[in-house]
Every structure is written in C-alpha cells, then in structure tokens.
Amino acid sequence: xxxxxxxxxxxxxxxxxxxxxxxxxxxxxxxxxxxxxxxxxxxxxxxxxxxxxxxxxxxxxxxxxxxxxxxxxxxxxxxxxxxxxxxxxxxxxxxxxxxxxxxxxxxxxxxxxxxxxxxxxxxxxxxxxxxxxxxx
Numbered sequence: 001x002x003x004x005x006x007x008x009x010x011x012x013x014x015x016x017x018x019x020x021x022x023x024x025x026x027x028x029x030x031x032x033x034x035x036x037x038x039x040x041x042x043x044x045x046x047x048x049x050x051x052x053x054x055x056x057x058x059x060x061x062x063x064x065x066x067x068x069x070x071x072x073x074x075x076x077x078x079x080x081x082x083x084x085x086x087x088x089x090x091x092x093x094x095x096x097x098x099x100x101x102x103x104x105x106x107x108x109x110x111x112x113x114x115x116x117x118x119x120x121x122x123x124x125x126x127x128x129x130x131x132x133x134x135x136x
Contacts, residue, residue: 012037012071042068051084053092058133060085086126092133093122 007013017033044066051062062080066073098106098118109116 007031007034007036010036011039012042039073042071042073044073045069049078049081051080051088053088058092059131060088082127085131086123089126089133090119090123094119096133 013031013034013036015031015034017031019030019032021028021030045068048065048067049062050065051060053059054061060080062078062084063075064078065075102118106116106118
C-alpha cells in the first residue's frame with residue numbers, strides 16, 4: 001500500500017490505481033489509490049459446504065463457507081455428510097492401503113467362499129459408524 005492510497009486499515013479493499021514495480025524481476029506492485037470495503041456491504045452470493053480430510057487426525061471435517069463470488073467471507077464448522085465421509089475415508093484407506101488385520105479378514109472371507117471387496121467393506125463401515133481411518 002502506498003502512503004497516498006487512502007486506506008490505512010481494513011479487511012477488504014478495492015484497488016483503484018495500481019502501479020507496477022519499477023525494479024527488474026520484482027513482482028511487487030503498489031496500490032496508489034484504494035477504497036476500503038466494509039464486510040457489512042458484502043452479502044454472500046453463495047454458500048458452499050466443503051469436506052476435507054485431516055491427515056493428522058485421520059478424520060473428515062466439514063465447513064460451511066459464505067462466499068462473495070470467489071472471496072471467502074466466513075467459514076464455520078458443520079456436521080459432515082455421511083455419504084461424503086464414507087467416500088473420503090474409503091479414498092484415504094485405499095491410498096494408505098490395508099493393514100495386516102484387514103488383509104487377514106479378506107483372506108478369511110475368500111477362504112470361506114465369500115467374495116469381498118476391501119473398498120466396499122470400508123465404505124460400509126464408514127457409512128455405518130466410522131468417522132476416521134483409525135476406526136476402519
């Protein structure tokens with residue numbers, strides 16, 4: 001922000017006049033004239049629910065995001081959709097690969113003549129009650 005920009009503080013601004021850097025290979029630019037935009041002026045244009053896999057916890061988290069076009073205005077946690085949880089946990093399980101106890105169960109099922117697909121079993125477990133990869 002250039003001192004003459006007129007914006008001292010604020011969360012959002014509109015850059016009305018931007019000056020490119022005069023130094024070679026310097027991508028920085030200066031806002032010479034700007035206008036502060038108060039959050040109250042922005043009404044969300046749409047609300048998205050986004051599901052994310054948290055690698056550290058092995059769990060799925062969901063957030064509801066209020067957006068003004070591509071600009072994020074607010075983000076708050078919500079209960080994840082069970083179908084989304086099942087899909088994401090199954091994908092994480094497949095990426096990680098089966099543990100030894102899973103391999104043993106699949107072998108036992110095959111030995112008993114029961115056709116079983118590991119990813120289908122994981123999806124069913126996730127739909128039933130699993131909330132993290134630790135529980136499947």
